[in-house]
Amino acid sequence: MTDSDYKATLERAHTTTKGMTEGKNANYIPFLASVDPSLFGLAIVTVAGDVYESGDSRYEFALESISKVFTMALALEDIGQEVFHRKVGADPTGLPFNSVMALEMHDDMPLTPLVNAGAMSSTSVLTAKDSDERWARILDVQSRFAGRKIELSDEVNNSEQSTNAHNRAIAWLLYSGGAMYADPMEVCEVYTRQCSTLVNTVDLAVMGATLAAGGVNPVTGKRVVTAANVPHMLAEMVMEGLYTKSGDWAYNVGLPGKSGVGGGLVAVAPGKLAIAGFSPPLDAAGNSVRAQAAIAQIADELKLGLYRVPGLG
Template structure:
């Protein structure tokens, strides 16, 4: 690592990253989910939280946005704790597909196996892996895990859930394709609905930083001091974030930022420096891959200024 990771240095870098990119107007909100298209595109927040809970922040860090695909990280955590790493690897997989995150073709050519838990088919299959005797039980496990990572009571944003439920026909099709290949482990309609709910949970940039710092701290929430996931599973989650975390632009992210990361079309991005800290950003306008434009710029600058790139010598 380059610059000493003092809180003073981190706050200065965070403030400067927010100032530098606040005026960027590139990208547009996700318009295929109508409620997300209406979010104020000027919103922009950054939080950098150390593994001990100390944090620096700038901008809009305390208002809610939809967690969206970042939720896949925490459902994977629950599945790893429930069925184990071998069970997840055997039934879901652990490699990039080389295709779009919502690809049907990737499922067909791989015999119905999703290949990783961060593509939509893999995320729906991961939801189905959880041992549950009802949809409510399955949902309680997922929401409980998100709350354990955030250290507070999170809730579904009802308007987001309704909007996504009305437009999730493609995900429903993926679930039925998985079911036809015997690679879905619960009712397809139930799995898709619970997956839609998990993506509709409201978080703040601060919440996201706490969730990331929990991973940075080996699974212990730095705010509550409670364990959210067994330590042996954290490296597996970070590996998946490294390989498949930013949709079809993951390679560029690793080339430029060099950190495990996960984005969501709600505008959030989470990056983790194992053992040290997490970077959480929120800004709704997205690039063509579905990743926040300002979030990527800010993360890249923070990684460079603070010397965080894991591939740097």
């Protein structure tokens, strides 16, 4: 593929999908409800570090649940693949990302690091002497994945902390089930912060391209996560990356992905590139409507789906 091919593909997808009006902003977090729903950015970053972008690709938005992927990376580095699998899991819940019922049905144990319960469990297993160190390590790994300093938005964080009673309840259920490995309320507070950092669409594509490149950031050239841990991360993204729509995404697009209720979505083509999209209006499952459509179109045009049989389309 040439530069012009990537640019043309990106622009076609942006033009084709920018008029979509379905979906609505997340309204249970006041800050997210206030974001302009017309914003729409796309970006591609290759494993060679080439960057292509379109639309509102430099607008900063809340990372939200996409942060779970990068905390998972730290947890895998700290405790190893086998212990992480045993403590947090790798199976889809089949229920919404904030489901209490999913915990109740499995003895208060999380099944995956990509729903709220498992994400807090992941946060709790990190090696840290206190919550400040835990937070500093999470912010650092987000920055290393993005290739630039990522910062907390106090406005987003305050909005989130004031509305996270449901997550606090989940944290206590995890504690009662033996799947919370630090103080529950401190973990919930740090988890809420990790969701309240700001990235733009290019940042998100760089973060995804770091996974596509086997854990090396293609822009900085620095290793961020051990190569052996990347397949486990991508597998988790396939299973639960788009919440209750993860199966549909795998069926129709065939790439590991992760969404956030801030409107971001990243998809990873291992060994090739990552595609990121941002648009605030979400479907009922919590995934950006425009970003899904645009990334699906790009993946199809570039024939990136992992389940394609070479030579058969």
